[in-house]
Amino acid sequence: MNPAHHADRLIRKLETLAALSDEEKEALGSLPMSVKVFGADQDIVREGDCPVECCLVLEGMVFRYLMLDDGRRQIMGFYIPGDIPDLQSLHIKIMDHSVGTLVTTIVGLIPHQSLNNLNARYPRIANALWRDTIVDAAMFRLWMVGLGRKSAHERIAHLFCELLMRFKAVGIAKDALTCEFPMTQTELGDALGLSTVHVNRVVQDLRADGLINLRGSSLHINDWERLQQRAKFNPTYLHLEGRGAAE
Amino acid sequence: MNPAHHADRLIRKLETLAALSDEEKEALGSLPMSVKVFGADQDIVREGDCPVECCLVLEGMVFRYLMLDDGRRQIMGFYIPGDIPDLQSLHIKIMDHSVGTLVTTIVGLIPHQSLNNLNARYPRIANALWRDTIVDAAMFRLWMVGLGRKSAHERIAHLFCELLMRFKAVGIAKDALTCEFPMTQTELGDALGLSTVHVNRVVQDLRADGLINLRGSSLHINDWERLQQRAKFNPTYLHLEGRGAAE
DNA sequence: CGATTCATTGAGACCAGTCAACTGGCGTGG
């Protein structure tokens, strides 16, 4: 990937959150960024760390998670190119959870200081980033609704819907109904509060009903309407405001 | 309550998030605020609303929640005096969930415009508020861990721990081991993804084990150490940084 | 080709849900 394109990922993402002037885009483009490649299943930051830079996902996919003492794991969100999963570290020194990779992932590390300078100079960018943390929180809340009150079928279908829409919003879905899905059923289970075995059975149900096609690390949705109904999916919470929304 | 004290609630809360200068406190103190009283079980804002003011809780207790079509409800967080449960509406126009009262509650309504002016003039206040939304998100994530990976006993014990610490942080716990707890077992269940019946049985267990004393709307913790262990409670995520921490 | 990882399948157990009934306190109105 061409270095000039690194910031494009970020600009594209922030444009789903707020309008940006040319000057602001230029400022984003000149952010210092050191590019780093992580293999699959590696931690980018760990619980207890006190990072001095934020990590922008350029290629690949990462997730935030927390381990309990006895080995139980809860995955709290998946992040795709354009996302900054540890943006919060700008304001909270100590990490209360870890960020790990699903697959080989390229990230751009941006010093906190550079981001703080940018925020001081361009309040609208600061607001867009604040907005990002708010949309992030909205995703957590919806995820909570799934974990607390939805069936396994609804939860899994919902995650499929959410990820496709987010890929489309930043323009990196394979097509209108297809996107990357590079995670194992164990990871799916840890994200949705289910056992691997049960995830397997439910995914088979969804396949048998002709709703999805999940082969390797690619997700294709055969019947968006019915999948959305099955998931009780309502995309309001993504706050995309028409930019990149499906349908 | 004396009007002069209204802003004190907010100042006290923001001081758990960042240090404030006298000038900043004064600016907070002169925020316009219209005081309003809501009865129990009333909605302050509803899903779909586009509020033009934020609501600061002065007395009482509120919660954020979402209803599914079939009547299932998920409560996504409880808010106590000093909290601004709909702070996000400053940056996201449409509410993707509702905010309701548990008991009679007094709130101060602050126009978005006043908050935006304040943020523009005092970047440190803006940062403190941003920080608040981040800590809020951290609570959601921990709640997710509970919903996805913890047993009913752990979840309920965890909520008891969290609420006591938050009450203590803003100085309105009754004493070091006692605080308000004005919610029914049905509400507890909707928050923790459990049925009312099961909440009842678990609360009885915790009582029988001598860990807590839950009478009427008052929670007293008999054995903080053991309750914390039972909950696997780790207060890092509240990011109180020593201010108001228990022990 | 052995090793490893992921997906799949079956059998049985259990945590938590559902349904239904009953208690007790509290406020209201006759």
Next chain:
DNA sequence: CCACGCCAGTTGACTGGTCTCAATGAATCG
């Protein structure tokens, strides 16, 4: 002042969705 209704809490019996344990395929890789 008592009868009544209502709501939160409690209890029992039964159900069921999901988990655990364990074994087997299938695919990938050095």
